[in-house]
Amino acid sequence: QRTDDLQQSLAYQTATAEVLRIVTSSPDDLKPVFEAILDRITTLCSADAGNLWLYDGGSFTPATVRNPNPEAVALLLENPFQPGPRTALCQAAQTKAPVHVPDITADDAYRAGDPFRIWTLERVGVRSLLAVPLLKRGEMVGAIVTYRSVWQPFTDNQIALVQTFADQAVIAIENARLFSDLRQRTEDLQQSLAYQTATAEVLQVINSSPGELAPVFDAMLEKAMRLCDAAFGTLRRYDGERLDTVAFRGVPAAYAEFLRNNRYFRPTGTGLVELVHGDPVVHQIDVASEPGYESPARRALVELGGARTMIAVALRKEGTLLGTITLYRQEVRPFTQKQIALLQSFAAQAVIAIENGRLLDEIRQRQAELRVTFDNMAHGVAMFDSQLRLAAWNPQFQEMLDIPEAFLAASRSYADFIRFLAEGGEFGAGADPEAELQRYIANAARHYSFERIRPDGTVLEIRHNPMPEGGFVLMYSDITERKRSDAEIRAAKEAAEEASRKIEAAYRELKAAQANLIQAEKMASLGQLTAGIAHEIKNPLNFVNNFAGLSVELLDELKEAAAPAMAALGEDERAEVDELVEMLTGNLEKIAEHGRYRQEHAGAFARRQRRAPGGRPQRSGRGSAQPRLSRGASAGSEFQYHSGTRC
Numbered sequence: 001q002r003t004d005d006l007q008q009s010l011a012y013q014t015a016t017a018e019v020l021r022i023v024t025s026s027p028d029d030l031k032p033v034f035e036a037i038l039d040r041i042t043t044l045c046s047a048d049a050g051n052l053w054l055y056d057g058g059s060f061t062p063a064t065v066r067n068p069n070p071e072a073v074a075l076l077l078e079n080p081f082q083p084g085p086r087t088a089l090c091q092a093a094q095t096k097a098p099v100h101v102p103d104i105t106a107d108d109a110y111r112a113g114d115p116f117r118i119w120t121l122e123r124v125g126v127r128s129l130l131a132v133p134l135l136k137r138g139e140m141v142g143a144i145v146t147y148r149s150v151w152q153p154f155t156d157n158q159i160a161l162v163q164t165f166a167d168q169a170v171i172a173i174e175n176a177r178l179f180s181d182l183r184q185r186t187e188d189l190q191q192s193l194a195y196q197t198a199t200a201e202v203l204q205v206i207n208s209s210p211g212e213l214a215p216v217f218d219a220m221l222e223k224a225m226r227l228c229d230a231a232f233g234t235l236r237r238y239d240g241e242r243l244d245t246v247a248f249r250g251v252p253a254a255y256a257e258f259l260r261n262n263r264y265f266r267p268t269g270t271g272l273v274e275l276v277h278g279d280p281v282v283h284q285i286d287v288a289s290e291p292g293y294e295s296p297a298r299r300a301l302v303e304l305g306g307a308r309t310m311i312a313v314a315l316r317k318e319g320t321l322l323g324t325i326t327l328y329r330q331e332v333r334p335f336t337q338k339q340i341a342l343l344q345s346f347a348a349q350a351v352i353a354i355e356n357g358r359l360l361d362e363i364r365q366r367q368a369e370l371r372v373t374f375d376n377m378a379h380g381v382a383m384f385d386s387q388l389r390l391a392a393w394n395p396q397f398q399e400m401l402d403i404p405e406a407f408l409a410a411s412r413s414y415a416d417f418i419r420f421l422a423e424g425g426e427f428g429a430g431a432d433p434e435a436e437l438q439r440y441i442a443n444a445a446r447h448y449s450f451e452r453i454r455p456d457g458t459v460l461e462i463r464h465n466p467m468p469e470g471g472f473v474l475m476y477s478d479i480t481e482r483k484r485s486d487a488e489i490r491a492a493k494e495a496a497e498e499a500s501r502k503i504e505a506a507y508r509e510l511k512a513a514q515a516n517l518i519q520a521e522k523m524a525s526l527g528q529l530t531a532g533i534a535h536e537i538k539n540p541l542n543f544v545n546n547f548a549g550l551s552v553e554l555l556d557e558l559k560e561a562a563a564p565a566m567a568a569l570g571e572d573e574r575a576e577v578d579e580l581v582e583m584l585t586g587n588l589e590k591i592a593e594h595g596r597y598r599q600e601h602a603g604a605f606a607r608r609q610r611r612a613p614g615g616r617p618q619r620s621g622r623g624s625a626q627p628r629l630s631r632g633a634s635a636g637s638e639f640q641y642h643s644g645t646r647c
Contacts, residue, residue: 012161016165016168018036019037019165023171023175030172034064038050038146041144042066046148047146048147048149049124049146050144051067051146052144083116086108086114088145089131092132097133098130098133098163100154102128103127104117104126105121127149129146131145132162132163142170144162191338195345199345202216203349210356210360214247216349217350217353218247224342228311228327231328231330232251232327234247234326235248235326236323238322238324242265254305255304271284271310275324276321279314281312281340281344282311282312283312283340284310286309287301287310308330309329309332313340325343325346380398381393381396381473382476383474384473384474387471388441388444389413400458400460402424414440418440448464461477461479462475462477545595555581
């Protein structure tokens with residue numbers, strides 16, 4: 001007995017070791033492991049048949065069936081099934097422990113008429129049955145069922161052996177899951193790496209072909225078709241009304257000819273119209289079954305191109321449709337989400353390439369315009385970059401400074417340029433090139449301007465303008481003519497100012513002469529007036545003189561005639577009359593004296609005015625100019641009268 005036990009134990013260990021070796025050699029394939037387990041169980045447990053089931057929490061699926069009855073095998077492998085509550089599988093799922101049915105005819109399920117138990121006995125031929133659950137962390141993932149067609153209960157050692165094989169099956173299942181996960185992860189990583197490599201290669205093509213879309217689109221289609229397992233592909237541009245097939249790859253010859261002859265078409269009646277309406281992706285599993293199949297473009301796609309499954313992704317920028325990228329398979333096989341995501345990445349790159357091309361065209365156009373402007377400027381312009389190297393210049397710069405082509409042919413630094421100018425005498429005879437270089441470099445970061453006379457006499461105005469990103473722009477202007485014009489203008493201005501001063505002096509003299517003339521004319525008029533006045537008052541003065549003399553004589557006669565009457569007056573009255581007569585006599589004498597004086601003065605004044613200013617003789621009379629009144633004829637000469645004189 002002991003020998004039998006040892007032999008049995010050795011057989012069990014050998015069987016489990018063999019199963020473990022199969023598990024190790026087939027980490028991702030459970031079928032040989034399950035077959036080996038059932039083979040060892042039926043052999044070591046003297047069983048007629050066995051099944052290994054996988055359990056998903058709701059139903060059982062046969063993974064491996066070992067049964068000599070082909071009909072039973074076919075029935076068991078036909079469909080997953082949900083066992084009844086009285087079955088051994090259901091009890092094993094509930095108890096998570098082995099279920100041993102020594103005789104199913106004595107079982108409650110059989111006596112209760114359980115259909116599965118009756119089917120097991122009558123169709124499969126089961127009499128003694130053992131069901132052992134496959135447990136992973138306390139949860140059932142499957143079960144091993146072995147049975148005999150005759151009544152013969154399983155021993156405890158056999159039940160323990162089946163439990164050992166159940167554990168090995170769980171290990172194999174977990175290893176397969178882990179290996180599958182690892183393989184899936186590896187495949188995902190490889191796929192992701194392939195996708196990233198492809199997108200990087202497309203970006204490299206974009207960078208190496210700026211503004212050229214054909215090589216970019218061709219590379220994009222090639223990689224998209226390879227990674228998405230597509231038969232052929234197209235890339236189209238959209239102008240707001242029509243689609244333009246700008247690139248295609250792998251297209252059958254007949255359909256390629258159709259595309260060349262029908263390069264432009266409206267998306268109406270095709271699957272691409274949905275992209276125009278705003279959809280990001282159009283995925284048609286079977287193009288031939290779509291409603292638009294009758295359109296010429298769709299019929300050509302199916303009949304000439306053999307397309308069945310299509311995926312189209314929009315090229316969109318800020319909501320505006322720029323075009324489409326489309327892949328086709330010639331069999332009905334949907335694209336995966338990863339493939340769709342990859343195609344969307346390529347679409348985004350296509351948008352970048354299109355936008356880069358547009359911007360580059362604008363830049364080139366602007367550069368051409370700037371170049372024309374740059375070359376036709378009247379000024380000489382040179383630009384030095386942040387490394388102080390000559391980056392750009394126009395022909396005027398070269399011409400103004402007499403720079404030879406050989407000098408500009410090589411890459412030149414600012415130091416080379418300054419030394420070239422110094423050696424050419426631009427800074428004057430004997431100038432030290434290194435000193436000039438240090439001076440200019442020290443001022444490289446600031447704005448300044450100055451004038452310089454070249455050895456040939458040309459006058460240049462030089463403006464130095466630093467740039468924000470480093471470097472600076474030099475602008476040379478030939479101001480020789482302007483300087484000459486300035487000098488001529490300055491000389492003309494000085495001559496004009498001198499002439500103005502002379503004219504002003506002459507004007508002042510003229511004004512003075514005019515003033516003298518006017519004054520002379522005024523004085524001449526005044527002299528004429530005074531001469532006339534003197535002539536006119538001559539007779540009145542004679543009358544006054546004569547009348548005054550006559551009045552004195554009359555007073556003397558009155559005094560003699562009134563002597564008798566005066567004698568009759570009193571002394572006081574007579575004294576008063578005498579005083580009055582004396583006063584009248586004195587006044588009349590003064591009047592006569594003043595009259596003579598005025599008469600003599602007026603005559604002398606009239607004689608002096610008989611000659612005009614400047615010594616020209618003039619006729620006397622009313623028409624001749626008269627001299628000014630003398631101080632003796634001023635208003636200060638008045639007749640003096642004694643106060644109280646009575647007339």
